[in-house]
Structure formats: C-alpha cells, structure tokens
Amino acid sequence: MQTILKTEHVNKYFYEPQKFQVLKDINLEVRQGEFLSLVGKSGCGKSTLLYVISTMDTDYEGTLEINGMQLTGKTQNELARFRNEHIGFVFQFHFLLPEFSVLQNVMIPALKLGKYTEKEIEARAMEKLKLLGVEEHATKRASKLSGGQQQRVAIARALINDPAIIMGDEPTGNLDSYNSQVVFDMFRQITSEFGQTIITVTHDEEFAANSDRVVEMSDGMIIGSKANLRPEKQ
Numbered sequence: 001m002q003t004i005l006k007t008e009h010v011n012k013y014f015y016e017p018q019k020f021q022v023l024k025d026i027n028l029e030v031r032q033g034e035f036l037s038l039v040g041k042s043g044c045g046k047s048t049l050l051y052v053i054s055t056m057d058t059d060y061e062g063t064l065e066i067n068g069m070q071l072t073g074k075t076q077n078e079l080a081r082f083r084n085e086h087i088g089f090v091f092q093f094h095f096l097l098p099e100f101s102v103l104q105n106v107m108i109p110a111l112k113l114g115k116y117t118e119k120e121i122e123a124r125a126m127e128k129l130k131l132l133g134v135e136e137h138a139t140k141r142a143s144k145l146s147g148g149q150q151q152r153v154a155i156a157r158a159l160i161n162d163p164a165i166i167m168g169d170e171p172t173g174n175l176d177s178y179n180s181q182v183v184f185d186m187f188r189q190i191t192s193e194f195g196q197t198i199i200t201v202t203h204d205e206e207f208a209a210n211s212d213r214v215v216e217m218s219d220g221m222i223i224g225s226k227a228n229l230r231p232e233k234q
C-alpha cells in the first residue's frame, strides 16, 4: 500500500510558561487504508502531533507530506482548502451546530468545498447519514439527538468530501461502550471497504488493540509501533 502521510524530523516547542520541546524528531509514515491508533500517557504530545499532521498547527520544524503533497510552508488558505478536501475530523465532542438540522451539519464541509451543486451535496449527505444509520433524523435539529447519534452525524460530516484520511481526537472518549463499538465498526468499514485511512488519538485500550497499528508516544517521542494481528478476510 502506498504512503498516505509522512513526517520527517518534526520538532515542536511551546514557549509558555517556559520553553520546552513537546515533539521530538517525529518520523511517522502511514499507509493508505491503515487504521492507526496513537496512544501514550496524558501530556506526552499526542494531540499536539495530531494537530501538526492535520495541518491545523503549522508552527513546527521538519516536513509533512500527505497524499504526495508537500504541505510544509503552504499558506493558511491553501492548507484550509487542502484540509477540507483531504481530511475529515472526528473529535471527542461532536461540535455539531445545535440549531442547524442534522442534514445541514453534514452538508457544511461540502458547501465550503464548492465542488458540487447543492442538490448533489444533499444527496451525498443523505448517503453518508444512511451509512451511519441516522438518516431518519436528517431533518431534526442536531441538538435533539442523543450523544451517540450526534457522534454518528459528526462521522457522516467527516466523510462528506470523501477525504483520504479521517483524524480522530478521542472519538469514543465521550461514548458508552455500545456507541464506542458503533464508531469503531464504522472506522473499520471505512478502512477495509473504502480504503480510507484512520489516524486517531485514543485512551480507549480496546479500541487501540483492535486497530491495525498502535503507535506509542512518550515524552514527545514515538517509542513504539506495533501491528495488531487480525484474521484475514474470508
């Protein structure tokens, strides 16, 4: 499988309250279709790394390449457009706009992209909601849904532009075990069936143990990378 994301010698510093190095020589290579969990003790730098590789944080040394495109040094506008098209985000809290309908929430990243007509976007959004099993709630206000349903809507939104990579920051952190399993199963399907890549920061040990690869961080460094054995598909 081809490399979808690569960092070389990424270092990052924070300067408040005093200077310290939060990322230390991060060399990470992720293959297309991989389901990767980023783990490590609280404060070791996982979220900071996720923000760098998602292009949201540009204040680092070293290089970042996604989908063959060198992203270090691009302007904020170029990066915002790149992100919207190539990366989907799922956070611990769904960040849906509560007063907007479920359908509108899912449509937003595609409306911003400006690649499809509104009718096409609506059809795509309904397709994603169906995939997540929440299409019957399409016209409801997002705030009317349960936490688990809202997280599924957030995943539908992350998928709307068919991004190459879905990045998650504790996507099951706020969910019960049933809904965590739903999110996990969806990520598994996204990687196995659609060949998209998942990179997610997680404290959920079961979630990590069932993903394809666990990358462990400690004190700003990658200290381990372990492939999880999975039975071959029948």
Ligand SMILES: Nc1ncnc2c1ncn2[C@@H]1O[C@H](COP(=O)(O)OP(=O)(O)OP(=O)(O)O)[C@@H](O)[C@H]1O
Residues within 6 Å of the ligand: 014, 015, 016, 017, 022, 040, 041, 042, 043, 044, 045, 046, 047, 048, 049
């Ligand atoms: N904006 C900031 N300025 C200064 N220090 C920061 C900033 N953001 C994070 N830190 C510090 O950087 C370190 C790494 O934080 P980060 O959030 O990346 O860790 P993490 O591994 O994701 O932790 P958690 O699992 O608790 O989310 C921590 O010591 C944190 O306090």
